[in-house]
Amino acid sequence: MAFTDRHGGVSAEPYGTRNLGGAVGDDPAAVAENRAKTAAELGLDMVVFMRQVHGADVAYVTEPFAGEPPALDAVFTDRPGLGLAILVADCAPVLVADPVAGLVGGAHSGRPGTEAGVVPALVEAMASRGAEPTRMVAVIGPAACGLCYEVPDDLRERVAERVPESRSTTRQGTPALDIRAGIAAQLRRAGVADIRHDGRCTIETPDLFSYRREQRTGRFGGYVWLQG
Template identity: 35%
Template sequence: MTLEILTSDTLSPLRHGFFTRRGGASSGVYQGLNCGGGSGDQTEIVAINRARVAQAMEVPPGALLGVHQVHSAEVVCVSSPDSHTGARADAMVTDQPGIALSVLTADCMPVLLADPEAGVIGAVHAGWRGALDGVLEATLAAMEGLGAERAEISAVIGPCISQRAYEVGPEFLERFLAEDPGYNWFFINGEGDRYLFDLPGFGLHRLREAGVGHAEWTRHCTYAQADQFYSYRRSVHAGEADYGRLISAIRL
């Protein structure tokens, strides 16, 4: 089956993509293009899926890079295919052609960034914790360190959980309000004492406040669109033992 790859005109002509779950070799709860080595899926099947992504990105499998994601604000500057080995971080930047930066998600925000004129790209895994702690801003600073101009950087948030599906408790809201009372804007009332949090809206706000030239969301909800996307929260609600991971990637 052909891979389904969502792209943005904003990042063109750079090769990039938010890959859906369609077109992979995995089965069961992982049905499709599961690229998460940390899942319980068969290692050789995940390798096949990642090889298909590498082929679509037109790089060798060894040049499709990722990090050990830990919901942090840590950023790795990649200078060669092996320079990131073992890194615990949630974002990568590079100015090296032929390297595809990738992140894995299953409700969190995958964010791909580029300043094509400067030849600098970035890829970010941003859940609520990483976004609140500043992973997006740290990535922009790292891109500037490689010669990018912040006002020339475009950032695209890919498929992630939408507000209507992201129910949280009062302690979650309080944590955000402790950082900035204005963050109340990203919450609406849910049932009882619950709230619904706008993760992509918050990501766009942080990017725009940080001064990027352009920021957008593809407006795909991982929770709502089960045939296209994996979702951690949906798997929990369904009582499933595990879930697949989506991959998003960009290269110069």
């Protein structure tokens, strides 16, 4: 497992420099070079990218998608050496592994995906192919924190109806969402006990891309793979 940051690539501002997102307005050649450079640094020959749409659809994969990727927000595999990439800039990249079953997966879980339950859907899909939630290790990557992620009160209450643990308040006392707490609670309810965190807040960390902080910006990645 690994999380990238915004440094070490070739993209020009405002995507400087290691933007991995192909749908944010960056030069496609720069994105392709950044993706290839990152894969090489991680020792990966092949990487699966999704067309993330803030939903809860999950797919089992054994190779990268040919052409335009389908609309998905979670993928998993049992193929060694195949990298799975989750691209974010305030949403949470969630990486899951059952080393005994030889399965790994990743989910893109922002506010809509958390509300829709993309992470529990990933755990369930992996379990359908032999993974055991009690054996799983999950890592929730950098995301907008519950003290920064301000939302309208009605939105907070709507999401909290589905995921009560996501209800939060900013430092200024305004309504907020803590998607990290919500995802952790979803994982526990799905039977996953070993939950780890890269607790950096994207809004507060200049080394990471943040849509909320910058609007026009790039995407960093969470990568997970089985060793070949």
